[in-house]
Amino acid sequence: xxxxxxxxxxxxxxxxxxxxxxxxxxxxxxxxxxxxxxxxxxxxxxxxxxxxxxxxxxxxxxxxxxxxxxxxxxxxxxxxxxxxxxxxxxxxxxxxxxxxxxxxxxxxxxxxxxxxxxxxxxxxxxxxxxxxxxxxxxxxxxxxxxxxxxxxxxxxxxxxxxxxxxxxxxxxxxxxxxxxxxxxxxxxxxxxxxxxxxxxxxxxxxxxxxxxxxxxxxxx
Numbered sequence: 001x002x003x004x005x006x007x008x009x010x011x012x013x014x015x016x017x018x019x020x021x022x023x024x025x026x027x028x029x030x031x032x033x034x035x036x037x038x039x040x041x042x043x044x045x046x047x048x049x050x051x052x053x054x055x056x057x058x059x060x061x062x063x064x065x066x067x068x069x070x071x072x073x074x075x076x077x078x079x080x081x082x083x084x085x086x087x088x089x090x091x092x093x094x095x096x097x098x099x100x101x102x103x104x105x106x107x108x109x110x111x112x113x114x115x116x117x118x119x120x121x122x123x124x125x126x127x128x129x130x131x132x133x134x135x136x137x138x139x140x141x142x143x144x145x146x147x148x149x150x151x152x153x154x155x156x157x158x159x160x161x162x163x164x165x166x167x168x169x170x171x172x173x174x175x176x177x178x179x180x181x182x183x184x185x186x187x188x189x190x191x192x193x194x195x196x197x198x199x200x201x202x203x204x205x206x207x208x209x210x211x212x213x214x215x216x217x218x219x220x
Contacts (some may be wrong), residue, residue, distance in 0.1 A: 003206065003209055006202050006205065006206055007070050007071075007206065009202060010066065010070050010199065010202050010203060010206065011067060011070060013195055013198060013199055013202075014063050014066050014067055014070075014199065015063075016195065017059065017063050017085075017192075017196070017199065018059070018060055018063035018064075019196065020192060021055075021056045021057070021058070021059025021060040021063060022056060022057065022060065024052035024055055024056040025053055025055075025056025025057055025058065025060065026054070026056070027052055028050065028051075028052030028053035028056060029053060030047050040168070044121075045172065051168055054210045057081075060089070062080075062084045062085075062088075064079060065077050065080060066078070066081035066083050066085075066199070066203060069081055069203070069206075069207075070203075070206065073206075073213075074210070075207045075210045075211045075214070077190040078203045078204075078210065079203075079207045080131070080208035081199075081203050081206045082199075082200050082207060085197075085199045085200040085203065086196075086200045088196050089193045089196035089197050089200065090204045092189050092190070092192050092193035092196060093189075093190070093193050095189055096186040096189040096190050098220075099182060099185060099186050099189070100182065100186055103178070103179070105183055106178065107175050107178060107179075110171075110174050110175065110178065111171050111174075111175070114128075114137055114170050114171050114174065115137050115171070118136065118137050118142065118170075119146075121145075122148065122151070125151075126151045126152075126153045128170065129151060129153035129154065129167070129170065131155045132170060132173065132174070133167050133173075134167050134168055134169060134170035134172075134173040134174075135151070135152075135153070135154035135165055135166075135167045135168065135169060135170070136154065136169055136170065136173050137170055138163065138169035138171055138172065139168060139169040139172075140154060140162050140165045141171065144162075150162060150165065153167075154166065154167055155167075
């Protein structure tokens, strides 16, 4: 009875972990297809979508292995799943710590990408302004310094003039949003790491129970 309950718990949390794998996979696919293009195409981030797709696919495959291992009572599959969960847990903790300690680097990277795209293609950048409800790199002054007229995306109602600017600069807005969500994101990742730790323990115990059962059947 206890093993059956552990199997149910394993499958339930395994389903949650599978969903966490689907999220980066879907986002990566949509970004590659252009459905989530926000106009930031600097070389430092252009390889992120393929990495997201790979990570998401690996998590889903391992989740399937864990599910099959529990249903079939296959000790090797359960051990493999347990080891991977332990590695994934360590990676999640490392990610959370990196986010908190390297926040300045992340902000500088965002600023670099936003500034580069603005100077590279203002028309393309306006798509990002519409999506994110911001204006230039540092507000209307960004357009003044380039001797350009304001984009209509800088105002809530067109035509846009300097005295009708509604939205803040994209750099300031992204930095503010990142600072606001960093603890939420880090906490979510830590919560996921706790789930992965639980899965590691449960799958290891199930693997031990299955091996013990098979041993008794073989030598009884």
